[in-house]
Amino acid sequence: MPYKESETVKLYHSIGEVAKMFNVNPSLLRFWEKEFDIIRPKKNKKGDRMFTQEDVSNFRTIFHLVKERGYTLQGAKEKLKGNKKEETANDVDMVKSLEKVKAFLLELKSQL
Numbered sequence: 515m516p517y518k519e520s521e522t523v524k525l526y527h528s529i530g531e532v533a534k535m536f537n538v539n540p541s542l543l544r545f546w547e548k549e550f551d552i553i554r555p556k557k558n559k560k561g562d563r564m565f566t567q568e569d570v571s572n573f574r575t576i577f578h579l580v581k582e583r584g585y586t587l588q589g590a591k592e593k594l595k596g597n598k599k600e601e602t603a604n605d606v607d608m609v610k611s612l613e614k615v616k617a618f619l620l621e622l623k624s625q626l
Contacts, residue, residue, distance in 0.1 A: 526556065526564035535570065536577050546576055549587055552594065578609065 533540045547553045547563075552572045555563040565573075579590040 524567075526566060527570060529555075529563045529565070532565050532570060532573060536573060538577075543573065546573065550576055550591065550594070582609075 527535075529540045529543055533543055536543075544563075547555065550572070553565075553569055553576075555565045555569055557563055575594070576590060579585040579593055580587065585593060
C-alpha cells in the first residue's frame, strides 16, 4: 500500500509532508494542483503551499484513480465531475477499509 495515513490530525500539511504520505515527488502534487480544480491549497506569505485535510482527501481520491486504478488524467477528471466525486470517495474509503482488513487477516494468519 503506497499511501500512508498520518496518525495525528493537523490543520495544514506542507507539500513535502503530503508528498511523503503518497510516496510521490512534490512536483507531481504541483502538477495535479494545476490539473484538478478540487485541489486548492492555501499559500503563506512566502508562497509555500499549505494543504488542508480536504486537499489531502482529494489527493487520496486522485491518487487512487490515477495510480491504483490506472485512469488517465482526463478520465479521472470526468470521474470526479458532479455526483461521481462522492461515489469515487466512497470507493476509496471502501478500498482503504478492505486493505486494513487484509492487513489484519494476514497478521492473524502469521500468528497461527
